[in-house]
Amino acid sequence: MVEATRYDKNLLFSERAIKQRPSFVRQMLALLQEHPEIISFAGGLPDPETMPTEEMFKCQQLPIDLVSPEGKAIAEKHLKQLGLKRFAGDLKRELNYCATTGRGHFKGEMVKLLKELTGVEYGKDEILVCNAGQQGISLMARAFLNPHDVVYTYGNTYVGAIPAFELVGAVKRGIPVDKRGIVIDKLVEDLERTVPNPDLSHKVRVPGQLSIKELEEIIEREKSIVDKDRRGKMVYINAFYDNPNQTVLPRERAEKLVKLAYKYNLVIFEDEPYGEVGFLDGEFKHDGLPYLNKIGKDMQKGLGESSNPVLFLFTISKIIFPGSRLAVLAGDAEFIDKIQVIEQADSLCPSTKAQAEVATYLMNYDIAEHIDILRRGYKAKGDLFESELQKTKHLWPLIEGYNRGPLFFFITFKPGVAVSEMFTEENILKYGVMAVPGKFCGDETDLTVRSNQGFASPDQIKEGLKRWDRLAEDLYPSKR
Numbered sequence: 001m002v003e004a005t006r007y008d009k010n011l012l013f014s015e016r017a018i019k020q021r022p023s024f025v026r027q028m029l030a031l032l033q034e035h036p037e038i039i040s041f042a043g044g045l046p047d048p049e050t051m052p053t054e055e056m057f058k059c060q061q062l063p064i065d066l067v068s069p070e071g072k073a074i075a076e077k078h079l080k081q082l083g084l085k086r087f088a089g090d091l092k093r094e095l096n097y098c099a100t101t102g103r104g105h106f107k108g109e110m111v112k113l114l115k116e117l118t119g120v121e122y123g124k125d126e127i128l129v130c131n132a133g134q135q136g137i138s139l140m141a142r143a144f145l146n147p148h149d150v151v152y153t154y155g156n157t158y159v160g161a162i163p164a165f166e167l168v169g170a171v172k173r174g175i176p177v178d179k180r181g182i183v184i185d186k187l188v189e190d191l192e193r194t195v196p197n198p199d200l201s202h203k204v205r206v207p208g209q210l211s212i213k214e215l216e217e218i219i220e221r222e223k224s225i226v227d228k229d230r231r232g233k234m235v236y237i238n239a240f241y242d243n244p245n246q247t248v249l250p251r252e253r254a255e256k257l258v259k260l261a262y263k264y265n266l267v268i269f270e271d272e273p274y275g276e277v278g279f280l281d282g283e284f285k286h287d288g289l290p291y292l293n294k295i296g297k298d299m300q301k302g303l304g305e306s307s308n309p310v311l312f313l314f315t316i317s318k319i320i321f322p323g324s325r326l327a328v329l330a331g332d333a334e335f336i337d338k339i340q341v342i343e344q345a346d347s348l349c350p351s352t353k354a355q356a357e358v359a360t361y362l363m364n365y366d367i368a369e370h371i372d373i374l375r376r377g378y379k380a381k382g383d384l385f386e387s388e389l390q391k392t393k394h395l396w397p398l399i400e401g402y403n404r405g406p407l408f409f410f411i412t413f414k415p416g417v418a419v420s421e422m423f424t425e426e427n428i429l430k431y432g433v434m435a436v437p438g439k440f441c442g443d444e445t446d447l448t449v450r451s452n453q454g455f456a457s458p459d460q461i462k463e464g465l466k467r468w469d470r471l472a473e474d475l476y477p478s479k480r
């Protein structure tokens, strides 16, 4: 006979699962699914109107076989009917697993694209395909950060990056940000104040020299340093229209940052979903953004160093579509090789079929033309949001200032406003509008909000701001 015991699920979960907090944005998205009447400025969703739906409809009709003469003949006819030039692959291959680092055709297309956008030509062993940016962040966290290791971020940082760092037990240390991104002097202050990471240069220069036992000893020794005095190992950064602050890092600061990475032995994790859909100073410019990975590559040559300290994460979510769940991590081949070992355990490989479809899209369509459409669309929506916001009678007087990016506004309210009180579940349901309080991005003032105007239609932008205005009127009647 089985003895009756109390079945306690809490004793089954891992310590990590118990500690991990649910994501506010994901919860809000769930609320939105239940209440589609709510106008959401909350998610990071791109504009559904500018997604290449018709093009993808064609690119998803991959042929069955591109190898046998009969298969090829059918595929040729099929191509003509669809008005395409090439297919990246066929279903006989694309329905199967692929290498962890990704399919050659997709990687090839991404190498070309990164060369065009960033000016760096990555070799095939310097690039790894992952399940979009979120997995890229998670892989980076696991490949580089031990429990208690410090990762420098912007004071307020991407809501999705925080749990990925927390999941490995790393400690996020926010560095102050002004209108032009990270304040480098503040980072230097922290690097100088803190206890250096152990000097393993004599070991790591000879691959395989560091044994697991030695590593464990180092980690033990490291644990004796309190977290606040520990020097960071990684800098996580979005240089262009960072999420959520919407700042753009000037080249001069970017160069200083890369120099610091060499001086203090840091890895710079550059995650750039927004640069290409952004516009600088209200102008459309397509003459290449000063990506940190390019600066790192140039500096590496100049200094005669053996590696580029910048690892570059480039998701296609905001320039093509997020449903593909595809991104690439690009950088030093030894870094990439280590990260792919982590990916093997995580997902085996990225979606083979999605890679073939998106590679077909990139082979057949002009991505620069598409990006230009996105830029113009986002600029128009930003202009509309800005003018409607300034017209609000009750909301606008509460606002101190804002930074504007292609998908988001990052708004700072005047003292006395508590943003998290504005967007309680009760208020969201009552007024039918929502945005993300900066608190969830690390802001301790509770005076900021990240608001996405990229997803909403023009009518929703107008109506959403009217609703937000009513909420402001009811919550802060004395501030009029």
Ligand SMILES: Cc1ncc(COP(=O)(O)O)c(C=O)c1O
Binding pocket: 044, 131, 132, 133, 134, 135, 158, 160, 238, 243, 271, 273, 315, 316, 317, 322, 326, 327
């Ligand atoms: C800064 C940043 N990084 C990464 C991501 C993750 O995007 P995805 O997983 O769709 O590539 C986002 C999404 O909004 C983001 O804003």
